[in-house]
Amino acid sequence: MKILVPVKQVASIDGDFTLDGAGELDPRALHWQANEWDAFSLEAALQLAESSSAGEGFEVVVVTVADEHGEEGLRACLAMGADRALRVWDPALAGVDDPLAIAAVLAAVARREDPGLILCGVQSSDSANAATGVALAGLLELPRVAVVTAIEQDGGGLTVQRELDGGAVEVLRLSLPALLTIQTGINEPRRANLRAIKLARSKPSATLALSDLDLDVSDVREVAGARTVRLLERGRGEGASMIEGPAEAIAGRIVELVTRELRA
Amino acid sequence: MARDPRHDILFEPVPIGPKTLRNRFYQSPHCTSFGAELPGAQAHIRAMKAEGGWAAVNTEFCSVHPSSDSRPLVSARLWDDDDARNLARMAELAHEHGALAGVELWHGGCVAGNLESRMPARSVSQLTDDGLYATSCYELDKAGIREIQGYYVAAARRARDVGFDMINIEGAECGALPQHFLMSKFNHRTDEYGGSVENRARFWLETVEQVREAVGDDCAVTIRLCVDTLNDDPRGIRAAEEAYRFIELGDHLVDFWDLQGGGWAAAEWAGDDAVASRFAGEFSHRPYIEAVRPATKKPIATVGRFTNPDTMAAAVSSGLIDIVAAARPSIADPFLPRKIEQGRYEEIRECIGCNICASRFGLGAPIVCTQNATLGEEFRRGWHPERFTVASNHDKSVLVVGAGPAGMECAMVLGKRSMSAVHLVDEQDALGGCMRSISAYPHLGEWGRVTTYRQVQLGKLASVEVILGTRLDAEAVLSYGAEIVVIATGARWRADGMNGPTQLPIPGAQLDFVHTPEQVSAVKGAIDGEHVLVYDTDGYFTGVGMAEMLLAAGKRVSVVTPSPNLAPFMFYTGEAFRVNRELRAQGVEIVTSHVLGEITPDGLHGQNVWAPDPVHWEADAVVLVTQRQPCDELYHELRADPDRLAREGIDSVYRIGDCLAPRTIAENVFDGHRLAREIDTADPATPLPYIRELPDVNRQPAAVPGAG
Structure with missing residues (x-):
């Protein structure tokens, strides 16, 4: 069986970033790293692949929609144990960060790869829409479960759990093919050792253009549900007061404030 | 990240007489044990700080004459032109990096043992230093006073002639003749150099006046003054009294004041000049500086183990100090000023206040730093704290x-x-x-x-x-x-009690009421038993840490050590004085000069180091702080x-x-x-040799002219 794991490099922003005159973020203020959720979805895929007792061959394929910034993340996934990596990029995709548009690209990849299971992270930490995975399931007309906290193989299907408010746990069974979005904490993602990192360099990795997927730029851009109009810096909150002075005085003031607030 | 505008004030220039500090960062005089013997190391340790943005760098205490020889402790020296020529390198390099260079002129009086020069010591009165044995000195007469003042003048001229910008006439830490004149503890004279504060200040101020006249406008002149001896002795210095009056009297003679507190005037308070972090945080001498601030309009430089630019800027903004002086913070991070200037706050390598740097002075060994491994290695190993080469095997x-x-x-x-x-x-x-x-x-x-x-x-x-x-x-x-x-x-602590004094394990160490420091730490001192005996042959912070942790957990604590004092290594870090005092005050029983021979369920058997008679102790639990093994x-x-x-x-x-x-x-x-x-050398496990600064015997005179 093939498991497709869509991943993403996310940006974190320096504390003291500034926007330029056109409202654009200085790219130097951005730091790129692997999306936290993706380590858990990939680990879940690797564990499923490793636990299959049957001789059935498992292949774990990671995919990202990104320019060359995405390569580092894919290499890390290959080092963790993914078998193959795909990167989809077209200059026309620059600036597209809409869940529906990205799902449209991933759907084309999925149709080509025909996986038995797709494991997405619940969300990406930078855009935080939590929509790409479920949109992808919709486009592929797959059964899907979001925010999964446990997975068990169950004959030809899966039994999965998701946490609900108040500590309730929902248990669902589903047949394959299917799509799950995976919550952090479901497992303990492995850390690649240096040998695995080196081996990853020789694992297959391909870059696809939209045309390779029989997609047209307009197919992607038109489905985008939202586009960024403007970035704004959040104004300084009202009512914040700086506590200044020597450490003892600051500590004393904090104790005073906390005590007062706890009583209130 | 940009610099916080509140810190801009730290980068204002400060005029000091004929010279100008480019900013407010001043590396106060501190020991290195490089002294006059290792002029390359001396020049480069200071140069690194100049490169790191300090506006001024100073030598350590610099002896003005062979009648003040500090051996086995290492000082800089300006005894003759050869010394000056060697020190010149330091001034040269400081200037290359835009900093001023200063010397701290020192005559030790009775604290100078003169073990090298073999000259009899002279001092304000006929004194015996409490750190030297079987040795005393003779009292200076007036001709002697003139002579010593002449040594200061000659040394200052030599410093000026080789390019130094600042002359510091020190009387700090209770280890220099000028301060001994000022303190009635040492000054028992009845002539015009003894008695009133004005009389006791006379030697120092006359000396500064003569030095000033000699160096003219070529150098800024300052006094390093201990503003408070931080003890209860009425013969000490009180900020609001002697120090205040002294500053008033000398204010016209200096271009700025270099102030500090504490010193070695009384063993029970020693070490408070460079107070360790276990006792105090930043700027702990602040109240004493506040007390003397109104006595002068001249700029004040003072130390306070400043590592936080907020504390520095607040002290300057409030008008309390003008110049941020630092020894230990400049040791841990020679680039402290540069990093603040560039807003690279998270790059600051902050001093931890362990005083391992100071320990090396007392040991007569080159200075080191826990935080800054490159400290002292600038010259002999060519290490730069902020620059690293690409390893030739970087592909590995x-x-x-x-x-x-x-x-x-x-x-x-x-x-x-x-x-x-x-x-x-x-x-x-x-x-x-x-x-x-x-x-x-x-x-x-x-x-x-x-x-x-x-x-x-x-x-x-x-x-x-x-x-x-x-x-x-x-x-x-x-x-x-x-x-x-x-x-x-x-490493782990030996559980079998293997120890240096006997080179043997301690029988009974395997009993279940015997613990290692790791076991005590794991439960924050809350081990079984009410009375705990700590056996310490390690001699540093672990035995003390165990005693304090056990105290905090409510235990009654005894410490047994073969040493004549608890935590003997802490005498080098300046912590032992207060630790010995405070642990006793907290009820810890301290048994010195005893070894622990055997542990049995019925008690502990030991003996005095010097007497064979057995000694018996009772305890509910034992902690062995003997030695670690890899x-x-x-x-x-x-x-x-x-x-x-x-x-x-x-x-x-x-x-x-x-x-x-x-x-x-x-x-x-x-x-x-x-x-x-050295990961890319032929044999990384073996350290490369370092540059040794050796005199060449072939270039020495064959005989001393005139010797009989």
């Missing part, structure tokens, strides 16, 4: 096992040397290794900076990955895929099979830090740093 990948002081430092420097991949792996779930428990000892919280500084640095290095909560056995290391393996797995099993297992290493593609396996030989944290950090600096 490195696995460092153990994230204690040595492992963290090694991984950090390997990352800075652009090794292609460095994995730092530790079984604990946080960085720090032994620092995690040490910084949890009572009063040692600041020592945690060893970890936090490196944590920030490691986080910035893209090629270094920190992997925690992962225990690697030999098989995992072998298959890890690293070409270079560094084992930094630390945790080197992994290292030996890996090295046992060279063929397997070769098959796995591992070129080399090294061990560093406590895993090699348990030593101080400073030596562990150095060891990790050293290996990383």
Whole structure:
């Protein structure tokens, strides 16, 4: 069986970033790293692949929609144990960060790869829409479960759990093919050792253009549900007061404030 | 990140008489044990600070004449033109980096043992120094006073002639003749140099006046004054009294004041001049500076182990001080000013206040620093604290096992040397290794900076990955895929009581009421039993830490040590005086000069070091602080099979830090740093030789002219 794991490099922003005159973020203020959720979805895929007792061959394929910034993340996934990596990029995709548009690209990849299971992270930490995975399931007309906290193989299907408010746990069974979005904490993602990192360099990795997927730029851009109009810096909150002075005085003031607030 | 505008004030120039400090950062005089003997080391340690942005750098105490010879302690010297020529290099290099260079002129009077020059010592009165044995001095007559003042003038001229910008006439820390004149504890004279404050100040102020006249407008002149001896002795110096009056009297003679507090006037208060972090944080002498501020309109420089720019800026903005003086913070981070100037706050390597730097002075050995492994290595090893070359074998990948002081430092420097991949792996779930428990000892919280500084640095290095909560056995290391393996797995305390004084284990150490420091730390002192006996042959902070932790857990504590004092190494760090006093005050029973021979369920058997009669102690529990042993099993297992290493593609396996030989944290950090600096040499396990500054016997005169 093939498991497709869509991943993403996310940006974190320096504390003291500034926007330029056109409202654009200085790219130097951005730091790129692997999306936290993706380590858990990939680990879940690797564990499923490793636990299959049957001789059935498992292949774990990671995919990202990104320019060359995405390569580092894919290499890390290959080092963790993914078998193959795909990167989809077209200059026309620059600036597209809409869940529906990205799902449209991933759907084309999925149709080509025909996986038995797709494991997405619940969300990406930078855009935080939590929509790409479920949109992808919709486009592929797959059964899907979001925010999964446990997975068990169950004959030809899966039994999965998701946490609900108040500590309730929902248990669902589903047949394959299917799509799950995976919550952090479901497992303990492995850390690649240096040998695995080196081996990853020789694992297959391909870059696809939209045309390779029989997609047209307009197919992607038109489905985008939202586009960024403007970035704004959040104004300084009202009512914040700086506590200044020597450490003892600051500590004393904090104790005073906390005590007062706890009583209130 | 941009500099906080509140810190702009630190970068204003400060005029000091004929000279101008380019900013407010002043490296106050501090010892290095380089003195006059190692002029290259002397020049380059100061030059590094000049490069790091300090507006002024100073020598340590600089003897003006052979009648003031500090051996075995090492001072700078301006005895003759040869000394001056050697010191000139320091001034030259300071100037190249835009800093002013200063000398701290010193005559020790009765504290100078003159063990090298063999001249009899002279002092304000006929005194015996309490640190020298069977030695006394004779009282200066007026001709002698003139003579000594003449030594100061000659030394100041020599300094001026080779390019020094600042002359500091010191009388600080209670170890110099001018201050002995000022203190009635030492000054028993009845002539115009004794009696009233004005009379007692006379020698010092006359000296400054003569020096001023000699150097004219070529140099700024300052006085390093102890503003308060921080003791209860009425014969000491009180900020609001003697110091205030002295500053009023001398204000017209100086271009700025270099002020400090504390010193060695009374053993029970000694060490408070450079107070360790276990006792005080930043600017603990603030009240004494406040007391003397109104006495002068001249700029005031003062120390306070300042590492936080907020504290510095607040002290300057309030008008209390004008110049931020620092010794230890400049040792831990020679680039402190530059980093603040550029807003690179997270790069600051903060002093932890352990005083290992000061310990080296008392030991007569070159200065070192726990935080800054390059300190003192600027010249002889050519190390720069902020610059690293790309290793010639940078394509190799490195696995460092153990994230204690040595492992963290090694991984950090390997990352800075652009090794292609460095994995730092530790079984604990946080960085720090032994620092995690040490910084949890009572009063040692600041020592945690060893970890936090490196944590920030490691986080910035893209090629270094920190992997925690992962225990690697030999098989995992072998298959890890690293070409270079560094084992930094630390040390553990001996549970069998093996110890230096007897070179034997202690019978009974295996009994269940006998504990190691790790076991005590794990439960924060809450072991079984009400009365705990700590047996300490280690002599440094662990025995004290155990006693304090047990006290905090409500235990009654006895400490037995073969040494004549508790924690003898702490006399070098300046901590022992207060530690001995405070532990006694807290009810700790301290038994010195005794060895513990055997532990039995019925009691503990020992004896006085000097008498054979047995001594018996009772205790509910025992903690053995005797010696540590390397945790080197992994290292030996890996090295046992060279063929397997070769098959796995591992070129080399090294061990560093406590895993090699348990030593101080400073030596562990150095060891990790050293290996990383030399990872691309022919034999990285063996340190490269360093430059030794040796005199050439062939260039010495064959005989002393006129000798009989």
